[in-house]
Structure formats: structure tokens, C-alpha cells
Amino acid sequence: AQSVTQLDSQVPVFEEAPVELRCNYSSSVSVYLFWYVQYPNQGLQLLLKYLSGSTLVKGINGFEAEFNKSQTSFHLRKPSVHISDTAEYFCAVSERTGRRALTFGSGTRLQVQP
């Protein structure tokens, strides 16, 4: 079984400032890693995913994440945020083999202030 911990429930940040949303996971098997964004009253949109290869993954809207196997982390970063980035962000994992359903973290609300 896997579990995902998003260490911050809310992250307030000023516009054009950098931001990091933290994600740690626990799993007895190898996993794939994902970040999803949910805007108010909408579904989840895939930001980026780590399947294999380079541990630095670039996604949409200027976001990137780095997979750190030794620390079992997959933190999401953006060098300069915009008001439009205000949303809920979810980290998720799935097993590389076997059950493929996503296990989600509890989410981090990013609030970008002018």
C-alpha cells in the first residue's frame, strides 16, 4: 500500500514570488508520481508526471517537480507564480506494477496574493 503526505495544507504567496509545494510518499513497491491541479468547481488536471528517466520533470504552466528517491519526495516548484495559479494542488502515486489506481495526498491550497 502507498500513502502520500502533503506537508502544507495552505501556502500563501505573493504574485511573482517562487513557490514550492511539498510532497512525500511511502510505498513498499516502486511507484509513478503525479501532480494534479484543481481549480474551483472543476475537475483535476494533470500538471506533470514522473515515470522514469530524468528526476527533474517539467510540466504545464511553468511548473516543475523533482523526484528524490532517497528522501521519497516529489516537490513541486514554480519560479514565479501568477494570480491564476490559485488552486488546489494534489500529489499522487500509483504502483508501477499491479494496482494502477492513484493514491492522492490531502491537497495543498495555493493562494497567490497581489
Next chain:
Amino acid sequence: DSGVTQTPKHLITATGQRVTLRCSPRSGDLSVYWYQQSLDQGLQFLIHYYNGEERAKGNILERFSAQQFPDLHSELNLSSLELGDSALYFCASSPYRDYGYTFGSGTRLTVV
């Protein structure tokens, strides 16, 4: 538009009733996943179907059931509804052996 269609978008019903939520996956995707999102439980995996067959169950109550039809659309049936079943229900689809998941916009169920 993500390509995954869920209907209806909103549903209000009374306790004890039964409802059916529908999901049409993205064209070509054989896998359909159902998730429940609530304030207290977060995003919980309910059930996974692949090409008409049940593949995995998560935290799905016995009052809930699902199926995937030959045209690959899926239905989630919720019966004997309780106030606590009020939540957003999401469907996601993915192609076989590709670990991308595309989510629909969800069905918001309110049980009164």
C-alpha cells in the same frame, strides 16, 4: 474539455434513494476509474474497470456498485443513500500501459 464526459453535473436526492452516475471515457481509453472527493476524506479511489472487467476495488461501500459496458462507458450506482454520501464523484480514464489519467469534471451529489 478533457475528453472524459460525466453526467449529470449536479444531482440532488433524498436519503434512501438510488442514483446512477455516468462516465464516457476519452476515446481509445480502456480503463475507467471512479473517485470520491469529500471534505473529510479527500480523494478516495472507489473502483477500476478495464475493458469491461473489474480490476481493483478501493474504499467502495457495499451500497455502491459499478459496471463498464461494451462501448466502454461506465456507470456508478449508489443506493440507500445517506447524508454522508454527499460528495464530488470523479471518473478518470487512461489507455492501457500508459500511466496518464484524464479526469472528468465530476458529478456533485447532494443528499438531503
